[in-house]
Amino acid sequence: MRPHRFQAFVLLIVGYEWLISGLNKVLAHHFVQGLGDELAAAEHGLPYGFYAVLLSHVFVPHAHFFAWLVIVGEWTSGVLLLAMGAIAWFRPLFPVEKAITAATLAIASFMVLNFFFFQGGSYFINPSDPYDEGIPVDFVLFWIQIGLMIALLRKKSSDEVIQPSLSSVDTSERFHRTHGGMSK
DSSP: OOHHHHHHHHHHHHHHHHHHHHHHHHHSTTHHHHHHHHHHHHTTTOSOHHHHHHIIIIITTTHHHHHHHHHHHHHHHHHHHHHHHHHHHHSOOOHHHHHHHHHHHHHHHHHHHHHHHHHTOOSSOOTTOTTSOSSOHHHHHHHHHHHHHHHHHSSOOHHHHOOOOGGGSOHHHHHHHHTTTOOO
């Protein structure tokens, strides 16, 4: 599988996850009205004190606004990542497409990290909750998205490094290309 196809496959999976997550919130008519109560209930007992402060001072008072921001952010991220994954399946992404995809992945990473903190997820041993997974899916998704973003922003991908075929040049030119310009 060519490198851009592997990235395309992962982009399609991540895009599908964001699209479905956003659509679930749109179709659940109580999400916008209920987010404030969910956030207020979550701020007590969070293992991340800084996030509890953010919840009580920023997110809970403006829950209605953030609910719409989450819906639009998740749905838009899903659509853009699916579109870029579909394009990348057939050809490497152009620099502008890479920038759009990387920006979308950055926004999606911010959203999933917020959800990780909101859920109070742990990434270390947690004997107080033996039914909790070892590494939460949200934390894994965060790192998958960061890895994709880094891969897209690298200066040269393996697709850009591939040299033109030497079969189209004559024998003397092939000798000069393969032997560093040394004469026969």
